[in-house]
Amino acid sequence: xxxxxxxxxxxxYGNEIRDHLFEFAEQGFDSIxxxxxxAWFERFKWWGLYHQRNGxxxxxxxxxxxxxxxxxxxxxxxxxxxxxxxxxxPGTNPIFxxxxxxxxxxxxxxxxxxxxxxxxAIFEKLEENGLSTQQACGDSWRNIVGNPxxxxxxxxxxxxxxxxxxxxxxxxxxxxHSNLPRKWKVSVTGSADGSGQGDINDLAFEPAxxxxxxxxxxxxxxxxxxxxxxxxxxxxxxxxxxxxxERVSDVAGGLSALxxxxxxxxxxxxxxxxxxxxxxxxEKVRDTLQExxxxxxxxxxxxxxxxxxTYNTGAGERNDLVGIHDQKDGTNFVGLNVLVxxxxxxxxxxxxxxxxxxxxxxxxxxxxxxxIVTDVPDDELDNLxxxxxxxxxxxxxxxxxxxxxxxxxxxxxxxSIVETKNRQVRYARWLKENVELxxxxxxxxIHLSGxxxxxxxxxxxxxxxxxxxxxxxxDPVEALDVGLGGGLGENPQFAxxxxxxxxxxxxxxxxxxxxxxxxxxxxxxxxxxxxxxxxDEDELDAFVDPEETDYEDPMMHxxxxxxxPYAENDSMEDAPSPPADD
Amino acid sequence: MTxxxxxxxxxxxxxxxxxxxxRVSELWRLDAPDLCECTxxxxxxxxxxxxxxxxxxxxxxxxxxxxxxxxxxxxxxVPIGRVRGGEFTELDRGAVRRVRREA
Ligand code: HEM
Ligand code: SF4
Numbered sequence: 001x002x003x004x005x006x007x008x009x010x011x012x013y014g015n016e017i018r019d020h021l022f023e024f025a026e027q028g029f030d031s032i033x034x035x036x037x038x039a040w041f042e043r044f045k046w047w048g049l050y051h052q053r054n055g056x057x058x059x060x061x062x063x064x065x066x067x068x069x070x071x072x073x074x075x076x077x078x079x080x081x082x083x084x085x086x087x088x089x090p091g092t093n094p095i096f097x098x099x100x101x102x103x104x105x106x107x108x109x110x111x112x113x114x115x116x117x118x119x120x121a122i123f124e125k126l127e128e129n130g131l132s133t134q135q136a137c138g139d140s141w142r143n144i145v146g147n148p149x150x151x152x153x154x155x156x157x158x159x160x161x162x163x164x165x166x167x168x169x170x171x172x173x174x175x176x177h178s179n180l181p182r183k184w185k186v187s188v189t190g191s192a193d194g195s196g197q198g199d200i201n202d203l204a205f206e207p208a209x210x211x212x213x214x215x216x217x218x219x220x221x222x223x224x225x226x227x228x229x230x231x232x233x234x235x236x237x238x239x240x241x242x243x244x245x246e247r248v249s250d251v252a253g254g255l256s257a258l259x260x261x262x263x264x265x266x267x268x269x270x271x272x273x274x275x276x277x278x279x280x281x282x283e284k285v286r287d288t289l290q291e292x293x294x295x296x297x298x299x300x301x302x303x304x305x306x307x308x309x310t311y312n313t314g315a316g317e318r319n320d321l322v323g324i325h326d327q328k329d330g331t332n333f334v335g336l337n338v339l340v341x342x343x344x345x346x347x348x349x350x351x352x353x354x355x356x357x358x359x360x361x362x363x364x365x366x367x368x369x370x371x372i373v374t375d376v377p378d379d380e381l382d383n384l385x386x387x388x389x390x391x392x393x394x395x396x397x398x399x400x401x402x403x404x405x406x407x408x409x410x411x412x413x414x415x416s417i418v419e420t421k422n423r424q425v426r427y428a429r430w431l432k433e434n435v436e437l438x439x440x441x442x443x444x445x446i447h448l449s450g451x452x453x454x455x456x457x458x459x460x461x462x463x464x465x466x467x468x469x470x471x472x473x474x475d476p477v478e479a480l481d482v483g484l485g486g487g488l489g490e491n492p493q494f495a496x497x498x499x500x501x502x503x504x505x506x507x508x509x510x511x512x513x514x515x516x517x518x519x520x521x522x523x524x525x526x527x528x529x530x531x532x533x534x535x536d537e538d539e540l541d542a543f544v545d546p547e548e549t550d551y552e553d554p555m556m557h558x559x560x561x562x563x564x565p566y567a568e569n570d571s572m573e574d575a576p577s578p579p580a581d582d
Numbered sequence: 583m584t585x586x587x588x589x590x591x592x593x594x595x596x597x598x599x600x601x602x603x604x605r606v607s608e609l610w611r612l613d614a615p616d617l618c619e620c621t622x623x624x625x626x627x628x629x630x631x632x633x634x635x636x637x638x639x640x641x642x643x644x645x646x647x648x649x650x651x652x653x654x655x656x657x658x659x660v661p662i663g664r665v666r667g668g669e670f671t672e673l674d675r676g677a678v679r680r681v682r683r684e685a
Contacts (some may be wrong), residue, residue: 004588034599034600035586035598035599035600037600037601038586038588038600042590053594053605054595054602054605192683230629234680268592269592269593269631276658367659392619412605414591414594414595414605415591415592415593415594415606415629416603416607417606417607417626417628418607451606451628452628452629466628467607468647469607469609469626470649471624471649474611479628479649495665500652501649558607558608560605560606560607560608
């Protein structure tokens with residue numbers, strides 16, 4: 001039997017949702033019929049609007065999909081202005097204030113506290129400036145990710161940016177591909193660093209060489225069925241296909257149609273293509289694609305460059321894109337660390353000015369929730385580095401600041417079990433003050449996800465933290481499971497969950513003890529990931545060793561039982577009513 | 583009167599008549615010998631799987647973990663509340679819930 005969601009989708013879905021959305025916005029939140037709320041909230045996701053959690057009725061998270069994380073000159077300012085004007089709600093975040101933008105692990109932007117009545121004005125402003133929320137959530141082609149500095153990166157094998165643009169234009173608002181069984185996450189990478197993180201996407205194009213008619217050509221190998229969610233992490237599987245840049249769209253469309261027609265629409269938990277690939281195997285995926293979904297002969301896979309991957313590998317160079325790096329054209333891109341991806345609206349506007357002044361005005365977003373100012377000439381670098389805003393968003397941050405990634409968590413997210421972003425900020429600050437990494441290491445990745453959906457990509461970090469509960473002195477408290485040794489690269493490895501349910505106030509102590517054991521016992525020059533790989537789970541569990549320290553956690557209680565964890569009167573009874581329409 | 587019961591947003595909460603009523607991340611005390619060996623399972627509710635109704639009792643099957651012993655799994659039907667005259671009342675959070683095996 002098809003699910004309720006499938007039934008709603010078969011009635012109204014895709015582009016047409018927009019007219020209804022605008023009508024509700026005009027008539028007011030209360031005009032959504034009582035018995036149709038679930039259906040409409042589900043549909044609104046397709047246009048990038050996600051109803052915030054219980055206690056925040058009538059407020060929405062809005063996701064803006066920026067393909068490959070590219071914000072053209074002027075677009076960051078637009079985001080800052082919208083955040084400043086519209087992303088203000090009844091709750092004030094003690095660290096980030098009243099209005100801010102979140103840069104996400106899929107190179108998108110999230111704003112909170114959006115009111116339905118403001119949506120038409122926001123859409124108008126976004127669209128005037130070439131931005132959109134279309135398909136940012138919901139069951140369709142999501143924001144396409146890749147190496148954010150595509151087209152500029154001196155290390156690149158092939159420029160993936162034109163390919164990504166073509167895919168975006170072809171598959172956004174495309175009625176044949178707008179109603180898929182589940183989300184469809186695509187990554188296209190042209191650089192040899194692996195920074196597109198193809199392995200954890202539903203569909204990945206990775207740079208590869210192939211001999212075609214006696215000539216070596218650069219194109220892409222294809223992998224299908226990666227994803228991290230629900231305790232069922234999968235790496236995308238090699239389906240033995242190489243494709244030229246001109247044909248990427250045909251192959252991507254073929255695979256998306258294959259998913260549309262064959263994915264499980266009766267069980268949303270089993271709907272992602274990773275499960276279809278489990279069931280079919282890579283060979284059947286390839287055969288079906290060839291026989292039913294493309295009208296040309298597919299090439300077999302070409303020679304990839306996976307052995308050169310460095311991004312999020314936990315060793316070697318360029319684990320992220322923070323810092324100053326060469327562009328092909330002789331200028332530079334400067335990656336700035338945005339702690340847990342959140343930036344106050346004023347800072348967003350300030351950064352837009354700085355990017356204008358020293359670069360081209362363009363900025364790009366990475367999958368580590370950071371921002372990159374591009375096109376900075378050599379003789380402007382020093383001036384850029386002297387800008388006050390770079391003290392906070394640093395190109396050379398402490399390893400613990402730099403390595404921090406965190407998802408949305410109980411502040412807004414229905415699924416979460418624990419508070420995340422603010423907690424990760426507190427952790428990073430404490431670790432910076434109290435823990436010394438071995439001198440040869442400038443990176444240490446700690447990713448915190450509030451639940452198993454894994455939006456912060458915990459399984460590919462040195463230290464993975466995932467929301468849980470436990471009892472401490474009999475009382476329920478927020479806790480974290482601790483995993484170790486994850487990373488991407490030629491041979492990706494998901495973290496192993498070694499220590500369960502550590503009360504949140506003992507996690508910094510646990511990490512301090514872990515780093516100390518690592519520093520004492522590592523081989524000369526050994527990476528943390530390699531160190532983890534040669535120990536068994538009991539040994540690792542012993543290294544973790546949770547301990548109370550002078551770190552204090554103000555959010556130990558069930559932050560989900562509040563309407564907003566940081567409100568003075570935080571109980572559900574004090575929840576604001578849905579915003580009045582004005 | 584029929585009651586609309588749904589699991590939504592990837593199992594994050596249960597909707598009763600288009601209102602969000604029961605959510606994940608709570609700790610429930612369960613009498614659930616099939617799930618783990620603890621006298622009472624101390625379950626973190628991570629995802630709702632399905633929701634149904636037995637008489638006036640609304641029940642759900644949930645995925646979660648017992649924080650006393652670490653066992654994870656999907657429960658049989660656990661009572662979560664009652665509907666009377668179209669009104670839903672959530673079961674007291676401290677209550678011990680007895681799991682009903684599927685007939
Ligand atoms: C209100 C906030 C959010 C909600 C309710 C939410 C919901 C979810 C859910 C339900 C999943 C499981 C996916 C599945 O099985 O299909 C998921 C996975 C994921 N989401 Fe989110 N999410 C939120 C915020 C974010 C943010 C901030 C990002 C960054 C754009 C993000 C990126 C991801 C990633 C990378 C995964 C895991 C990888 C995968 O399985 O594909 N999510 N999210
Ligand atoms: S990982 Fe879980 S808690 Fe965090 S944003 Fe995603 S769904 Fe929410």
